[in-house]
Amino acid sequence: AQTVTQSQPEMSVQEAETVTLSCTYDTSENNYYLFWYKQPPSRQMILVIRQEAYKQQNATENRFSVNFQKAAKSFSLKISDSQLGDTAMYFCAFMKHGGATNKLIFGTGTLLAVQP
Amino acid sequence: NAGVTQTPKFRVLKTGQSMTLLCAQDMNHEYMYWYRQDPGMGLRLIHYSVGEGTTAKGEVPDGYNVSRLKKQNFLLGLESAAPSQTSVYFCASRPTSGGALGTQYFGPGTRLTVL
Numbered sequence: 638a639q640t641v642t643q644s645q646p647e648m649s650v651q652e653a654e655t656v657t658l659s660c661t662y663d664t665s666e667n668n669y670y671l672f673w674y675k676q677p678p679s680r681q682m683i684l685v686i687r688q689e690a691y692k693q694q695n696a697t698e699n700r701f702s703v704n705f706q707k708a709a710k711s712f713s714l715k716i717s718d719s720q721l722g723d724t725a726m727y728f729c730a731f732m733k734h735g736g737a738t739n740k741l742i743f744g745t746g747t748l749l750a751v752q753p
Numbered sequence: 754n755a756g757v758t759q760t761p762k763f764r765v766l767k768t769g770q771s772m773t774l775l776c777a778q779d780m781n782h783e784y785m786y787w788y789r790q791d792p793g794m795g796l797r798l799i800h801y802s803v804g805e806g807t808t809a810k811g812e813v814p815d816g817y818n819v820s821r822l823k824k825q826n827f828l829l830g831l832e833s834a835a836p837s838q839t840s841v842y843f844c845a846s847r848p849t850s851g852g853a854l855g856t857q858y859f860g861p862g863t864r865l866t867v868l
Contacts, residue, residue: 670855670856672856674859679861680841680861680862680864681859681861681862682796682843682845682859682862683859684856684858687853687855687856689855728795728796732855734855740786740798740801740811740812741786741796741798741845741857743795743796743797744795745793745794745795746795
């Protein structure tokens with residue numbers, strides 16, 4: 638069975654600085670997706686970034702980028718130039734490639750606080 | 754384009770009461786999912802659907818039923834609510850083609866309290 642581990646329950650960063658959130662996962666699959674979702678106090682789950690395992694290039698979305706290490710089964714999220722609006726719970730998630738029966742497996746989340 | 758919407762946003766029930774949560778999506782997605790979110794546990798899959806008229810159990814299905822009579826709607830029912838069902842419920846949908854393949858899009862959630 639697949640598992641996703643986020644070992645940092647809480648993190649804090651100063652506004653405008655860079656922070657990295659860690660995520661590791663366990664799977665025997667070769668083809669899969671990895672995601673980072675953001676959940677602000679409004680509790681809406683917002684997709685931050687998506688990575689397909691067969692792509693070696695790390696995904697980037699504006700200030701957000703990932704460091705995907707497939708052999709190490711590591712998928713960290715880097716937030717550059719942190720903003721107050723980045724304060725949220727961040728969830729790492731895994732899903733096997735393929736049909737609808739493949740479900741999202743979530744980590745337990747990292748609560749990020751951006752300090753002014 | 755509203756994406757994924759959920760009704761209601763909040764609800765308080767007494768033990769033993771029943772209710773239905775409605776999820777609607779306007780993105781023409783085939784796959785739909787219901788999750789619950791409890792403190793410290795992330796999201797867990799309750800039930801899912803791969804298309805109109807089909808449903809299947811997730812990892813925590815007990816005490817819940819679902820129906821997908823129309824492609825755009827996915828209903829989650831609690832026949833006899835229990836305090837253990839106090840949670841935040843999220844609906845999500847997923848496309849089966851295109852550049853966002855594999856990505857699930859979430860609704861705003863429903864906070865349910867069972868007294």
